[in-house]
Amino acid sequence: MKIVLFTHPVFVGSQSMPRYAKMLADGMQQKGYEVLIWKPEPFFHKLPFSPIKKWLGYIDQYFVFPLKVKSKLRRCSDDTIFVFADQALGPWVPLVKRKPHVIHCHDFLALNSALGKIPENPTRETGKIYQNFIRRGFSKGKHFISISKKTQEDLHELHEGDITSSAVCYNGLNREFKVLDAHSARNSLDNLLNIDLSAGYILHVGGNQFYKNRKGVIEIYDAWRASSDVVLPLLLVGAQPADQLKEVYEKSEYKKDIHFVIGLEDQYINAAYSGATCLLFPSLDEGFGWPIAEAMACGCPVITTNRAPMTEILGFADFFLIERRPFEWVLVEEWSTESARQITRIIHLSEAERQECVATGLEAIKKFDTELFLNQLEEEYQLVLKLERF
Template sequence: MKIVLFTHPSFLTSQSMPRFAAMLSDGMEERGHTVDVLSPKPLFFNIPVPAQFKKWFGYIDQYIIFPGTVKAKLSSYPKETLFVFADQALGPWIPLVADRPHVIHCHDFLAQQSAKGQMPENPVGRTGVQYQKYIRRGYLSGKNFIAVSRKTQADLHDFYGSVPTVSEVVYNGLTGEFSKGGMAKMRERFSRQTGIDCSKGYILHVGGNQWYKNRQGVLEIYSAWRSLRGPDIPLILIGAKPDERLMAALKKTGYMDEIHFLSGIDDDLLKTAYAGASVFLFPSLAEGFGWPIAEAMASGVPVITTNEAPMTEVAGDAAFLIERRPANAALKGQWAKDSALVLDQVLKAEEQARENRIDMGLENVKRFDSKKTLDLIESIYLKVLEKNI
C-alpha cells in the first residue's frame, strides 16, 4: 500500500502530534507499506519579523505555498494511493484529495468547540472563530475518519451533522516502555537528577500550559491539600515552562519552594518521574484522549483524574475521580477542597489498597497496546483503499 501522510509542520510547537505522526509512519513502514510524509516547509516562517507576525507568516507557508506544492505532486501518485491526514485540524488540505481514497485521524475538537462558545474557559476572538470555520469546511469534505476516543467520535458526528461513510474508534497505543519499577530506587534517581528531595514521595502532573490541561487547578488542589496538614511532599509539574498567568497563581499558593516546574526533560527522566510518584494528578477540563493517564498507570502509579469522558474512557475503573473544575469562579475554592480530600485519601491509603488500585491500572492499560492500535489502523486503511472511498 502506498500511503501519503500529511502532518503538521515541524515549526509548530506541538509535542503529541509529531509523536502520533511518527507512530503512523514507522508502524506502516514496519508492516511493509511505503509512506511519503508531506508537511509545509518554513519558508515565510523563517523570515525575521516581530513575534506577533510569525503565526501569519506560518499561515502563508501552510495555506498558500503548501497546497500548490501538493497539487504539483498529485499526478505522480498512483491510483491506489491512500492519503492520510494525521489530524482533522489539517482540514484546509483535505479538499485537495477528497475525491481520492483518504482517512482523517481525529484527536479532539476543543478548538472547534471553543470557537462556537462551548468552552467558557477558552474564549476565542473573531479571527480565531473564522480560522476554525476554515478548518471545519475542510474536514467536512472528507468521508473516512478514525477517532482516538468515543468522546472525540461523538464530537465529530456533532460537527459533521451525520455519521460519515467510515467512522471508527481506535484508542491510542502507548509509545515507549513505561513500566512499574522499584519506587525507592526511582525516587532516589529522580532526586539525584533534578536536585529535588523526593525521598518521601511527590505528587506528579504531566502536561502543558493549554487551558484544558488545568495546571492552575493542580496548584489549587495542592494548596488546599497542604492546608489539611498533609505530609510536606513536593508537587512536580512536568511540561512547558509556566506562563505569566500560572506564575501568578504559583505565587498565591504560599508553597513556591515546594512546587517545581520541570521542562525539556528527556524520556528516561519522564519514565523515572512516573515510576517514583506517590500519585499522578490529572484534573484536565477536557482531552482528546489523555496519554498521561495510561502512561502513569503503566508505570504503577495511582491516578486521580476528572470524572468526564474521555478521561474516564482511558482510566476505566482504575482511577480515582474528581469533579471537573467549575467555570464559575465562586465555586472553584470548594472544588479544590473537595479534590484535596480525594488526594488525601489516596496518599493515606493502606499499602494493600494502594497495590490493588495499581494492579487495576496495570490491567487497564493492556487495552492500549501500540501493536494492536497499528493493526486496527492498518485494517481500516486497507478497507478504505479496497473500496476506493
C-alpha cells in the same frame, strides 16, 4: 497499498503532532508499505518579516502547498490512500475528497472553544474564522479514525457532511513504561533534582494549555496541605509556567514545596511516575490524556476528572475521580477542598489496597498497545481503499 501522509509543517512549532506522524509513518513502513510524507515547506515564512510571520506561514500552507499537491496527485497510483495525521489539516482535505482518504482526529478543543462551548478559552474573531475554515475542510472528508470515543462523539456532532466510516483506534504508548521500585525511583529523582522525595510526592505532568488546568493542581494541593498533617512536595513536570500560573504559585502558602521541573529527560519520566504517591491530573478536557495511561503503566494511582475521555482512558481503574473545576471562581474553593480528599484517600491506602490499584491500572492499559494500534490502522486503511476503489 501506498500511503501519502499529510502532516503539519515544521515551522508551526507543534511537538506532539510530529511525534504522532512519525509513529504512523514508521509503523506503516515496518509493515512493508511505501509511505510518502507531504507537508508545506517554508518559503514565505522564511522571509524576515517577524510581525507577520504567522500570516506568511499561512500563505505557504494554504496557497503554495495546495498547488504542489495538485501537481503531485497526477503521479499517484490507484492504490494510494491519503492519510491526514490531524483533523486540523482539514483545509487540505478537499484536494483529495474524491480519492481514498482517512483523517485522524485527536481533539476538537479549539473548534469547541471557537463555538463558545468552553468558557475558560474564549476565542478571538480571527480564531473563529480560522476554526470554521478547518471545519469546512474536514467536513469534506468521509473516513475518520478517532483516538477516543469522546473525540469520535465530537466529530459526529461537528462534521457538517456525510461520514462513510468512523472508527476508534486507541493510541499505543509511544515509549516503554514499567513499574519501577518506588524507593529507587525516588532516589534517582532526588539526586537529579536535589529535592527530598524520600516520603513520596504529588505529581502532575502537562503543559500550559488551558485545559491542562495546572492552576487547579496548585489549588488542590494548597487545599490538601491546609487540611493535612502530611507534608509531601508537589512536582509539576512540563513546560515553564505561564504568567498566570506563576501568580497562583506566588500566592501559595506552600510554594517552597512546589517545584516546576522543566525539560525532564525521557529516562527520568518513568521514574517520576513510579516514585509518585499519585498523579494529580484535573484536566478540564482532553483528546486522549497520555499521562493517565503512562502513570497506570508505572503503577501510579491517578486522580483525574470525572468525565470523558479521562474516564475512558481509566477504564475500570476509576478509583479516584473528582469534579471538573468550576468556571465560577466563587465555587473553586469548595471544589479544591473536595478534590483534595482524594489525595488523603490515596495516602491512607493499605499496601493491599494500593497493589489492587496498581493491578487494575495495568489491566486497563492493555488496550493501549502500539502493535495493536498499528494493526487496527492497517485494517482501516485497507478497508477504506477497498470501499473507494470498488
